[in-house]
Amino acid sequence: MTPRLLLSAALVALTATPLAAFEIGEMTAEERMIFRSEVRAYLMDNPEVLLEAIDVLERRQAEEQAANDVALVETNREELVNDGYSYVGGNPDGDITVVEFLDYRCGYCRKAHPEVTELIESDGNIRYVIKEFPILGEQSVLASRFAIAVKQVEGDEAYYDVHNDLMTMRADVTEEALTAMAEEKGFDTPEIFAAMNSDSVQEIIMQNRALAQRMQINGTPSFIFGDEMLRGYLPLDAMREILAEERAEG
Known part of the structure; x- marks a missing residue:
């Protein structure tokens, strides 16, 4: 107290x-x-x-x-749900949008990852937006730059594949580890690493950080479920309850 x-x-x-x-x-x-x-x-x-x-x-x-x-979500809604560069998965025509600000080196993001995946797959009517928000050091930034570059070079499916791998990756995030990951998947590795150092990738990270600041988000994971913002890890049942409430109110 x-x-x-x-x-x-x-x-x-x-x-x-x-x-x-x-x-x-x-x-x-x-x-x-x-x-x-x-x-x-x-x-x-x-x-x-x-x-x-x-x-x-x-x-x-x-x-x-x-x-x-609620006011912050309403004010920043367009950039939250339709910024034109963030990954959009789940059901693109879903009746509710879930936005997650995450960091690949965040222990609670890793804990939430299988439950968020289960939520999206079992529900079938969620539009899921990922906001790359690296705040835990150089490895976090390197992982996000790699993921964003993969999306730009190889597309959304490849991005989500890499996203899942980075979330479950136990080793340190290094250029050598990311090179091995890209080559194993048959990606255009030189093109991806060139994109990682581009202004466009850096601009996406900067815009996400600016949005998080406006939203008063300073930790990960942070979620927006429809009109409701929640900071921190939530178990699967709690997420389902919130979605049910949002749908009932909507």
Whole structure:
């Protein structure tokens, strides 16, 4: 519990007590001292009031965050779902779009990967958009540059194949490892590595980072399910529940 949250909760608690029935600003210095003493005594005798206030405060903050996230999704919707360069999979004509900001070196992205795959395949009506968002160091950036370059040179099917391999890759991401991956798949390796260093690939990563900043996303995985934004790992059942709610509301 942070000191700021505790103080905010105490202020919320005071509004629910009989001690707050008058204007504090109209008190004399002596009256304020008495008031503070009474408040402390009241909260010591009734600590459950503070716990209830903390619960109310946390609910208010969650509601405010959710409302803010809905507004952010609406403001940035076109770039989220139809930017013209991100991979679009699943059912391109699906009734709901799921957007995932991910990093190939992120442990929680790796944990979510098989569940996201199962969600898309079992549902059959999800339009799935991948946002390359490398934030965990040089290997993350190298992996994203490779994936984007594969998409540009070899197409969407090859991109998704590489995406799956990078998500399950246990070794370090190096140019040697990526070269071996490209050659094993029969890709045009020189062309891919030339694209990796191109301005267009760098621009995609920069645009995704700028979008994430506008969306107040600073970690991976982060998801947009229809109109709802969720930060962090979610188990499969939770994702299905959110999709059901979004469809019911839509």
